[in-house]
Amino acid sequence: MFIDRIFLALTAFALSFTWLRYYIDDNSVCLLGAVAAVTLLLIVIKAVWGGRKSKKRLKRQELKETEKLTAYLCFLPQDKTLALLKTIEPLKNAVPAADGLTFSDGENTVEVSARFSASPFTAGEFCGVVKNSSADRIDIFACKFDKDVHPLAKVSPVEARLFDIKATYALLKKHGALPPCVTNGGKRPLTANFWETVFNRSRAKYYLMSSMFLIFTAFLTFFRLYYLITGTLLFLLFVYARFNTRFNHTTAPKGL
Numbered sequence: 001m002f003i004d005r006i007f008l009a010l011t012a013f014a015l016s017f018t019w020l021r022y023y024i025d026d027n028s029v030c031l032l033g034a035v036a037a038v039t040l041l042l043i044v045i046k047a048v049w050g051g052r053k054s055k056k057r058l059k060r061q062e063l064k065e066t067e068k069l070t071a072y073l074c075f076l077p078q079d080k081t082l083a084l085l086k087t088i089e090p091l092k093n094a095v096p097a098a099d100g101l102t103f104s105d106g107e108n109t110v111e112v113s114a115r116f117s118a119s120p121f122t123a124g125e126f127c128g129v130v131k132n133s134s135a136d137r138i139d140i141f142a143c144k145f146d147k148d149v150h151p152l153a154k155v156s157p158v159e160a161r162l163f164d165i166k167a168t169y170a171l172l173k174k175h176g177a178l179p180p181c182v183t184n185g186g187k188r189p190l191t192a193n194f195w196e197t198v199f200n201r202s203r204a205k206y207y208l209m210s211s212m213f214l215i216f217t218a219f220l221t222f223f224r225l226y227y228l229i230t231g232t233l234l235f236l237l238f239v240y241a242r243f244n245t246r247f248n249h250t251t252a253p254k255g256l
Helices: 002-023 027-049 060-075 078-085 123-131 149-155 165-174 190-198 201-216 224-243
Strands: 095-097 100-104 109-114 137-141 159-163
Touching (some): 123 137, 123 149, 149 159, 201 224
8 A cells, every 4th residue: 555655665764864874974875875775675575576466376375275175076976066056146046957057147048067076077078068958058167177178168059168176266255155174274383373473464563663663762772783673673574564475365366
């Protein structure tokens, strides 16, 4: 946020000016040096964290949940798999069909086929689903599709939409339908909890306030150097806690 950048710039300026003033008596030189340091810091932050907001890239936690969902669906009986899909809002009124579910979207009849397994969904299986369908559209859910399936889906006489495990995960997450065993991975390691607590964004403001207090009071004590060092470390801790994505999981990507 813009306000965060302002606080960051002001604190970085105060920190840089204080360090420079500790060694240099010329205020104008310290002022120019502090401005240069702030500019460099903002450029570095932009370069390091600015390009990490890709919508197509699953975050680390989401990747783990996707792997759990894959294993879960591969062993889930077909009737329970269909029941899980029916928790998705568009499928709540779907009724059982010969090989899955069927519902009407107002204009077309849609057939839903769930084929989760450890093996990729093949082109032969796709042709079999199309031949046996009388619907206007087919939605096929599977863990993975062979590379030949997507070209076939484009030339299929019936409109076909393919949902692999990533698309299935995004859809279930969007509608709050992820199984608890996927989102609750059991007891987490103490080290993970510790670092997520230390580097959590919610704690950044405390690091910033502590850093500013030490910086502004450094010249009022006999331990000036120690105050500057500690204030600098707290400022760096503030920067990482505020902008890192490793320990601050972002919102999952929107569903299809």
